Amino acid sequence: xxxxxxxxxxxxxxxxxxxxxxxxxxxxxxxxxxxxxxxxxxxxxxxxxxxxxxxxxxxxxxxxxxxxxxxxxxxxxxxxxxxxxxxxxxxxxxxxxxxxxxxxxxxxxxxxxxxxxxxxxxxxxxxxxxxxxxxxxxxxxxxxxxxxxxxxxxxxxxxxxxxxxxxxxxxxxxxxxxxxxxxxxxxxxxxxxxxxxxxxxxxxxxxxxxxxxxxxxxxxxxxxxxxxxxxxxxxxxxxxxxxxxxxxxxxxxxxxxxxxxxxxxxxxxxxxxxxxxxxxxxxxxxxxxxxxxxxxxxxxxxxxxxxxxxxxxxxxxxxxxxxxxxxxxxxxxxxxxxxxxxxxxxx
Ligand SMILES: NC(=O)c1ccc[n+]([C@@H]2O[C@H](COP(=O)([O-])OP(=O)(O)OC[C@H]3O[C@@H](n4cnc5c(N)ncnc54)[C@H](OP(=O)(O)O)[C@@H]3O)[C@@H](O)[C@H]2O)c1
Numbered sequence: 563x564x565x566x567x568x569x570x571x572x573x574x575x576x577x578x579x580x581x582x583x584x585x586x587x588x589x590x591x592x593x594x595x596x597x598x599x600x601x602x603x604x605x606x607x608x609x610x611x612x613x614x615x616x617x618x619x620x621x622x623x624x625x626x627x628x629x630x631x632x633x634x635x636x637x638x639x640x641x642x643x644x645x646x647x648x649x650x651x652x653x654x655x656x657x658x659x660x661x662x663x664x665x666x667x668x669x670x671x672x673x674x675x676x677x678x679x680x681x682x683x684x685x686x687x688x689x690x691x692x693x694x695x696x697x698x699x700x701x702x703x704x705x706x707x708x709x710x711x712x713x714x715x716x717x718x719x720x721x722x723x724x725x726x727x728x729x730x731x732x733x734x735x736x737x738x739x740x741x742x743x744x745x746x747x748x749x750x751x752x753x754x755x756x757x758x759x760x761x762x763x764x765x766x767x768x769x770x771x772x773x774x775x776x777x778x779x780x781x782x783x784x785x786x787x788x789x790x791x792x793x794x795x796x797x798x799x800x801x802x803x804x805x806x807x808x809x810x811x812x813x814x815x816x817x818x819x820x821x822x823x824x825x826x827x828x829x830x831x832x833x834x835x836x837x838x839x840x841x842x843x844x845x846x847x848x849x850x851x852x853x854x855x856x857x858x859x860x861x862x863x864x865x866x867x868x869x870x871x872x873x874x875x876x877x878x879x880x881x882x883x884x885x886x887x888x889x890x891x892x893x894x895x896x897x898x899x900x901x902x903x904x905x906x907x908x909x
Contacts, residue, residue, distance in 0.1 A: 590637040590880055593862055596761035597786040599740060600709070602668050604777065604855055605866035605880055606640035608792060612655055616813060617680030621868050623655060625897055630659035632870045634666045635763040636877055642764075642790070642864055644672035644714055645699050653702035664705060670713035670790070671699050672744055687713055687720040696737050710762060712742035715878070716750050726757040733758075742790070745907075748781040755785050761881065762788045765865070766907040769835070769853055769896035770796035770819075770828075776898075792864040794854045795847055797905055799828060802836045802846030818903030827902045834895045838888060846870025848875060852882035856872045 590811045592601040612626035630641065641660075642704055643652045653671070660667045676684045693783055699708060711732065732738040743754055744764040749853055753758050763782050772791065782789055795801050806825045814820040819828060832846065839846045854863045865876050884892070 569721070570598060577731060590877065593788055593860060595710070595740060595742075595788045596759055599761045600668065601786070602640040602862065603638045604862055605638055605851075605877060606642055606790060606862050607638050608642045608864050608866040609652055609656060610642070610644065610647050611868045613652040614680070615647050615677075620651065620822075625869050626655055627659045629867055629870050629873065630656065632873050633867070634660075634663060636873060638873075638877075639668045640670065640790075640862065640864070641667050642670045642792075643704075644675065645695055646673075646675040646677050646714070649677065650698065650702050653699055657702055657704040661704060668701060668709045669705065670710040670712070670742065670762075670764075671703075671708050671743060672712050673699070674713045674715060685715060685717050685719060687717065687725050689720075689724055692709050692725070692728045693732070696732055700737060708738050710740045710742045711738040712744050712764065714744050716743065716746050716754075722750055722753045723757050726754045726760075730758040732840060748777045751778065751781055751785070751787070752870060755787065760785070760787050762790050762862075764790040764792060766793040766905075767791035767854060767857075768794050768796045768800060769850060769892060770799055770901040771905075771907055772896070772898045779857075783858070786860075787886075788860045788862065789858070790862045790864050791854050791857075793847045793905075793907065794851045794863050794865055796850075796901070799833060799847060799901075800850035802832060804829065804832070814905075817905040819901065821903065824903035831895055831900060834891065838891060842882070842888070844879075845875060848879040848882055849892075851876060851879040852884070855880060856889075 591604045593604050594601055599860055607630065612621055614620045641656055643651060643656055656669065673692065674685050674687050675682055676686050700706065711729055716725065726741060729738055729741045737758055740761040741758055742762040742764060743751065743760055751760065751763060767774060798804055806829055808815055808820055818824055835846050839849045849864045851865060855861060867873060867876060
């Protein structure tokens, strides 16, 4: 090796490693939304926590935008928001982040929740309201078409037919590409899908919240509807970082799952997760995310990440697989009902 080659060898190696990393990351597996629908990354970026949804301060915007860019650079194209996340702040943030790179991103927007002073005060799913909401969302995002548009809940105030019919009209107008739904029942899902093909169901799903396995998941599978599974860490319970009792000001104190004996019981279950993760040489969060992504080819893990430092760990979770024994341990420890108490996901 010449003197010059010797001098540059370490840099060549670094360059090779970097290239290799990017290659691996760009290959995040894709899933299809709906039958013959678009391909999106199996790991989605939840942007909710980049805004102040329940009051409180707004996280560092530069870091949030850098996280979105880091995700897009890594092959995560699915960005999830809601028009009520920070009263439009979240959409404006995403708009800034994708300004020069609209084609890299698949934008999923929820609507319908009405907030006042950081508190949910109701729903508005009237067709006239939806036709109003969409224009504000498009302007804030700075785009012409929303890739996936969905009511955040369906209550009984407006028939499902009218809600889905209105979004179908928005598709004809070119303002929406695909229809999704969120947190609904199996019957509502069937009804919605009979009005217009539903591409995705966004739903809370984790080792700690498995009730949807009884009816909703089989229904979605039968109808060919993809699952966008959020709250994979169950409000942080499954990260292995939680300790009882929670700090006095922690918002999770409102949920019975994180109170008194319930929390102590639940953290005992998490010890099993921690041990399994440690044996595998990964983190409990990675196991929690990987368990969700392993639940089917139609399943996306939608994970909140507000800082770039989260990306490598969560992306690596996409490569984790379990032995039959490990899967049995997880499924029996976290059988339906094993986690005591509830969160805002009441089913
Ligand atoms: N349809 C609905 O009703 C609904 C409801 C809630 C949320 N969502 C959507 O789903 C997304 C995810 O939901 P979520 O935020 O409730 O649950 P989540 O993804 O489980 O996130 C919960 C927390 O986990 C943290 N986290 C992420 N990676 C981690 C890691 N490797 N180690 C330790 N902690 C980690 C995040 O922190 P940082 O933020 O600090 O990175 C976040 O605060 C939201 O962003 C939103 O887009 C939908």
